[in-house]
Amino acid sequence: MLFLEEPIFSIYSIPGIMWVHLSLTTIPIMVIMLAPALRQIDAAYEEAGEMSGASALTIFFRVTLPLLSPAILTAFIAGLIRSLETFEVEQLLGVPAGIYVYATRIFEMISREPPLFSQALALSTVFLAMLFMLAGYYQIYLRRAGHRATLTGKGLRLQLRKRAFAPLISLVLILYVLFSIFLPLLVLISGSLNKLFGFFFLEDPWTFQHWLGVFGDDRFVRSVINSVSLGLTVGLLGCLLFALLSWVIVRSRLWSRDILSFLVWLPWAIPGLILGLTLLSLVLNVPGLNKLYGTLIPLILALIIKELPIGVQMIRTSIAQTSMELEEAAKMSGAGFWQIFRRITLPLIAPTLISVFLLIFASTIRDISTVVLIAAPGTRTLSLLMFDFASSGRFESAAVVGVIIAFISLCVAAIAFRLGHRQDVR
Numbered sequence: 266m267l268f269l270e271e272p273i274f275s276i277y278s279i280p281g282i283m284w285v286h287l288s289l290t291t292i293p294i295m296v297i298m299l300a301p302a303l304r305q306i307d308a309a310y311e312e313a314g315e316m317s318g319a320s321a322l323t324i325f326f327r328v329t330l331p332l333l334s335p336a337i338l339t340a341f342i343a344g345l346i347r348s349l350e351t352f353e354v355e356q357l358l359g360v361p362a363g364i365y366v367y368a369t370r371i372f373e374m375i376s377r378e379p380p381l382f383s384q385a386l387a388l389s390t391v392f393l394a395m396l397f398m399l400a401g402y403y404q405i406y407l408r409r410a411g412h413r414a415t416l417t418g419k420g421l422r423l424q425l426r427k428r429a430f431a432p433l434i435s436l437v438l439i440l441y442v443l444f445s446i447f448l449p450l451l452v453l454i455s456g457s458l459n460k461l462f463g464f465f466f467l468e469d470p471w472t473f474q475h476w477l478g479v480f481g482d483d484r485f486v487r488s489v490i491n492s493v494s495l496g497l498t499v500g501l502l503g504c505l506l507f508a509l510l511s512w513v514i515v516r517s518r519l520w521s522r523d524i525l526s527f528l529v530w531l532p533w534a535i536p537g538l539i540l541g542l543t544l545l546s547l548v549l550n551v552p553g554l555n556k557l558y559g560t561l562i563p564l565i566l567a568l569i570i571k572e573l574p575i576g577v578q579m580i581r582t583s584i585a586q587t588s589m590e591l592e593e594a595a596k597m598s599g600a601g602f603w604q605i606f607r608r609i610t611l612p613l614i615a616p617t618l619i620s621v622f623l624l625i626f627a628s629t630i631r632d633i634s635t636v637v638l639i640a641a642p643g644t645r646t647l648s649l650l651m652f653d654f655a656s657s658g659r660f661e662s663a664a665v666v667g668v669i670i671a672f673i674s675l676c677v678a679a680i681a682f683r684l685g686h687r688q689d690v691r
Contacts, residue, residue: 277362285354288445295340297624298579301617302336303329305586335585338406339578342399346533346574349392352634357655367392368634375542375638382542389539400530404523450671457664475661484645492647493673495561496626499568504622506569507576512610514577515584516592526581533574541567541638548639559641571635572625579624583617584610623681627674647673 274280310332314324330337352368360369371388374381456462460472479485513519514526532540544567548554557563591613595605611618633648640649647670654663 275362277358277364279359279364282354282358282364284445285358286348286351288449290351291344291348292445294624295344297620298340298343298575299333299336301579301614301620302333302582302586304616305583306332335406336579336582338403339575339582342403343575343578345399346396349395353652371539385539385542396530396533400527403530404527453664453667453671457661457668459661462660462664475665479662479665482650484650488645488647488650489669491561491644492630492670495564495568495646496629496673496677498561498565499572499629500622500626502565503569503572503576503625504580504618507573507580507621508611508614508618509606510573510577511580511584512606514581516589529577530574532570540571541635545639559644561644563639564636564644564646567635567639568625568629568632571632572628576621576625579621580614580617583614587613619681623678626677630670630673 274284276285306329310328311324314328319327349367351366352372355364355366355369356372358364359366365373367388371385374385374388455465457475458471458473459465460470460474461467464470510525510529514522514529519525544563548558548563587610592605592609595609600608630646631648632646633652636646637649637652640646645653647666651663651666651670654660654666
């Protein structure tokens with residue numbers, strides 16, 4: 266930034282790591298998780314508050330937030346757990362500065378010679394205990410507060426609400442996006458074109474050699490195919506599976522649905538590194554499964570398991586916001602379960618499904634911790650290729666792969682938002 270002569274802080278520090286997570290992971294995930302729930306709130310709830318003389322701030326705290334509380338709690342727990350199990354950012358920015366966190370300590374134990382598998386598994390029990398407490402509190406809260414159906418068959422208006430202070434808020438948000446997302450993306454693009462990453466003001470600093478080197482790498486094309494295939498497969502299969510599980514938890518009368526709702530959180534009790542290590546051991550040691558090693562199937566299974574909690578909780582909240590009378594009307598008309606699920610439930614929660622797919626796709630093509638151990642030496646994704654470049658000090662080539670990952674994610678996001686807009690119009 267040209268108007269600053271000294272850095273604000275070192276990126277190789279706790280504030281630097283926090284900035285990266287807030288800018289590129291935590292806040293975007295929160296927005297993606299909460300936006301569908303907000304879209305399904307009938308404007309009549311807030312208008313009733315206005316008719317009673319309440320201010321916009323009072324309506325926000327007394328009407329909007331209580332209606333969104335299950336989704337907000339889900340987003341909070343998801344953000345907290347994700348922050349505890351993150352690996353790649355801390356590995357690249359924290360370890361050089363002597364900053365170790367939970368995931369990097371586990372990775373260090375596994376990477377030793379000989380590996381300290383028992384100690385790594387023992388350390389993961391701390392994470393398991395913490396998750397049990399969070400999941401238990403989540404179940405107790407939902408049982409006491411319950412879900413409020415905001416999407417009914419009595420008419421619904423999802424109109425945009427304009428406020429006098431909206432331009433000011435919009436300006437603040439635009440500046441945040443500019444400095445937290447687009448500025449780092451610009452630096453990433455520039456770094457991929459630098460002869461030496463980050464040295465923008467050298468004489469004649471620009472070159473395309475790093476792009477040509479990445480495109481000429483034998484692993485590149487296969488990595489692109491693997492990443493896109495993984496993202497689409499995990500996203501589509503995951504959304505269908507998560508929707509079915511969510512319907513069972515919210516709508517069915519099975520005695521075990523509370524247990525199932527609790528167990529859904531378990532994949533997040535296992536750090537990505539431990540999950541990958543466990544599945545790797547399973548694939549290599551179980552007869553018949555060892556033939557799958559070297560294919561994408563173990564990676565697909567691992568990533569679907571990893572995304573299970575966030576997918577189920579987001580879709581569960583959306584189904585709970587939808588009144589049962591809409592499905593009961595179809596049942597009274599003679600429709601069976603699958604017909605109701607396909608023609609009533611899924612269309613009603615389509616905006617949430619699109620958000621879940623987008624979130625899973627982006628997480629899948631960026632994932633490193635889950636697949637770094639289970640991926641065979643000849644099976645690389647773009648994220649693993651980028652991690653290989655960065656770990657070996659080839660930051661310029663890593664930046665090239667990072668730009669490509671960002672481009673693929675933005676293309677899929679544009680398509681998803683387009684489909685989401687059509688659903689909103691309907």
